[in-house]
Structures are given as structure tokens and as C-alpha cells.
Amino acid sequence: MALWPKIEYGQANARVRAVYDDIRAARNTDYVNDIWKVPANDPALLERSWSQVKAVMGPGALDPLTKELVYVAVSMTNDCGYCVGTHTASARAKGMTDAQFGELLAVVGLANQLNKVAAGVQVELDEKYRSGGNPLTPPASTAAAR
Structure with missing residues (x-):
């Protein structure tokens, strides 16, 4: 059970509605997942979280x-x-x-x-990994013998 109640669109303040509207527009749907409705109890948390999702899960x-x-x-x-x-x-x-x-x-x-x-x-981490080398690269002596 969630520690906070879900904030539905009709109960939401203007800040929360703006995020809900952005979620709907970004996803081309009228549905807002519960993962957004519960943190909506703290509008700053909701805004920050949605902003991170757009930045990280967007094109890249x-x-x-x-x-x-x-x-x-x-x-x-x-x-x-x-x-x-x-x-x-x-x-x-x-x-x-x-x-x-x-x-x-x-x-x-x-x-x-x-x-x-x-x-x-x-x-412990292999020396090659610590120094940024590629452990899959054969040692110079092996490569020269080829």
C-alpha cells in the first residue's frame, strides 16, 4: 500500500496538472500511471522525476x-x-x-x-581494467607472434 494517496487529475493543483498534461502529451495518451499520481503529493518531486525521465529515456x-x-x-x-x-x-x-x-x-x-x-x-579489479585498457586485446608478444 502506498504511503501517500494517489492524486487524480481532478484533485491536482496547477503544478501537478501541468506535469500530468506533459506526460499525456509526451506519451500521446490520456492515461497517467500511478507512479506519477503518488509522488504528486510533493509537486517538486513529481516535476524533478518527470524531467529526469524525459531527459534520460528520451532520444540519445x-x-x-x-x-x-x-x-x-x-x-x-x-x-x-x-x-x-x-x-x-x-x-x-x-x-x-x-x-x-x-x-x-x-x-x-x-x-x-x-x-x-x-x-x-x-x-580485485584487473590492472587492465583499472588502467582503461581492453583485457580482450592480446598482449603485444602474442600479437607479434601472429
């Missing part, structure tokens, strides 16, 4: 589906069922296939498992 170097897949993966790791559900739906709308979703689940599971192993045995 990563394509929209990749951004959604990353969001789903992080949400799984953070145990945010709401975010997993909404961003999985968004990823599907952007073209995610069942095979991609299955592979995403496998990658998230593997990363969680091996992250715990690395943390548990306290593996």
Missing part, C-alpha cells in the same frame, strides 16, 4: 528498446515489481520478443550470481 545514443531493457534489468535487481511490470510492457511495445525477454532474465540472473561471487571472495 541508446535506442528506446535498449533503454527499456536496462530499466527492466535494474528494476529486477532493485526488486521493484511496479517498475518491472510497467517497463516490461513498454519494452514489449517497443518490440521486445519473448526470446529477448528470456535472454534478459538469464543475463540478470548471471550478473546477480557472479556479482555476489566476486563480492564474496573480494576479487
Whole structure:
């Protein structure tokens, strides 16, 4: 149960309505998700959060589906069922296939498992990673022998 009530459009003040209107316009819908209606109890939080979503999830170097897949993966790791559900739906709308979703689940599971192993045995980062090198590049002696 949410700690704050949902603020519906009819109950919202002008600041909150402006954000709701922007959400509707940006998404070309009349629907405003509950993730916005609860933080609307603090208009500054709502404005800041929506502004960040537009900046980060908008056009950029990563394509929209990749951004959604990353969001789903992080949400799984953070145990945010709401975010997993909404961003999985968004990823599907952007073209995610069942095979991609299955592979995403496998990658998230593997990363969680091996992250715990690395943390548990306290593996230090390889020198090549610390110095910005590419550990997949063969050493000079190996490359010269080719």
C-alpha cells in the first residue's frame, strides 16, 4: 500500500496538472500511471522525476528498446515489481520478443550470481581494467607472434 494517496487529475493543483498534461502529451495518451499520481503529493518531486525521465529515456545514443531493457534489468535487481511490470510492457511495445525477454532474465540472473561471487571472495579489479585498457586485446608478444 502506498504511503501517500494517489492524486487524480481532478484533485491536482496547477503544478501537478501541468506535469500530468506533459506526460499525456509526451506519451500521446490520456492515461497517467500511478507512479506519477503518488509522488504528486510533493509537486517538486513529481516535476524533478518527470524531467529526469524525459531527459534520460528520451532520444540519445541508446535506442528506446535498449533503454527499456536496462530499466527492466535494474528494476529486477532493485526488486521493484511496479517498475518491472510497467517497463516490461513498454519494452514489449517497443518490440521486445519473448526470446529477448528470456535472454534478459538469464543475463540478470548471471550478473546477480557472479556479482555476489566476486563480492564474496573480494576479487580485485584487473590492472587492465583499472588502467582503461581492453583485457580482450592480446598482449603485444602474442600479437607479434601472429
